[in-house]
Amino acid sequence: xxxxxxxxxxxxxxxxxTVTLSCTYDTSESDxxxxxxxxxxxxxxxxxxxxxxxxxxNATENRFSVNFQKAxxxxxxxxSDSQLGDAAMYFCAYRSAGSSNTGKLIFGQxxxxxxxx
Amino acid sequence: DTEVTQTPKHLVxxxxxxxxxxxxxxxxxxxxxxxxxxxxxxxxxxxxxxYEKLSINESVxxxxxxxxxxxxxxxxxxxxxxxxxxxxYLCASSQVPRSTDTQYFGPxxxxxxx
Numbered sequence: 579x580x581x582x583x584x585x586x587x588x589x590x591x592x593x594x595x596t597v598t599l600s601c602t603y604d605t606s607e608s609d610x611x612x613x614x615x616x617x618x619x620x621x622x623x624x625x626x627x628x629x630x631x632x633x634x635x636n637a638t639e640n641r642f643s644v645n646f647q648k649a650x651x652x653x654x655x656x657x658s659d660s661q662l663g664d665a666a667m668y669f670c671a672y673r674s675a676g677s678s679n680t681g682k683l684i685f686g687q688x689x690x691x692x693x694x695x
Numbered sequence: 696d697t698e699v700t701q702t703p704k705h706l707v708x709x710x711x712x713x714x715x716x717x718x719x720x721x722x723x724x725x726x727x728x729x730x731x732x733x734x735x736x737x738x739x740x741x742x743x744x745x746y747e748k749l750s751i752n753e754s755v756x757x758x759x760x761x762x763x764x765x766x767x768x769x770x771x772x773x774x775x776x777x778x779x780x781x782x783x784y785l786c787a788s789s790q791v792p793r794s795t796d797t798q799y800f801g802p803x804x805x806x807x808x809x
Contacts, residue, residue: 615800621802622800622801622802622803623738623785623800624800625797625798625799628797667735669737669738680743680750681726681728681743681751681798682740682743682751683740683798685738687736687737688736688737690735
């Protein structure tokens with residue numbers, strides 16, 4: 579079975595600084611997708627970024643980028659130029675691809691990010 | 696339009712009540728999901744509907760009864776719940792379950808069982 583681990587329950591960053599959230603996963607599959615979701619307090623969960631396992635190039639979305647290390651099964655999220663609106667709980671998630679894909683997302687335990695003005 | 700709507704936003708019910716949660720999307724998605732989320736925890740998958748048919752039931756107690764009347768609508772019927780069922784219930788949708796398409800989440804219904 580696949581597992582996702584986020585070892586940092588809480589992180590804080592100064593506004594305009596850069597922060598990196600860690601995520602590791604365990605799987606025997608070769609084809610899968612990884613996601614970072616953001617859930618602000620009392621607000622909707624939204625997708626921040628996704629990475630296809632077969633792509634070597636790290637995904638980037640504006641101030642958000644990932645460091646995907648497939649051999650190490652690591653998928654960290656870097657937030658540059660942090661803004662107050664980035665304060666949220668961040669979940670790393672795994673989803674099988676191909677014939678193993680049932681649509682199920684497997685989430686890590688989450689990292690609460692605080693942004694200090 | 697990437698919106699998934701859920702009603703009601705908040706629900707308080709007694710253990711003998713029957714209530715329903717509603718989820719709606721108009722993105723043409725054919726996969727819809729129910730998740731349960733406890734405070735400061737990740738969402739836990741409950742059910743997956745694929746083309747209006749139940750494809751996954753994650754061993755959820757029968758006091759939760761899902762229904763998918765059409766491709767845009769997903770209901771969760773609640774009956775004889777327990778206080779430990781109090782949680783945020785999230786609905787999500789994606790184009791089709793076997794694709795790698797993004798799951799879009801609704802804002803959730805915060806349920807309190809007294």
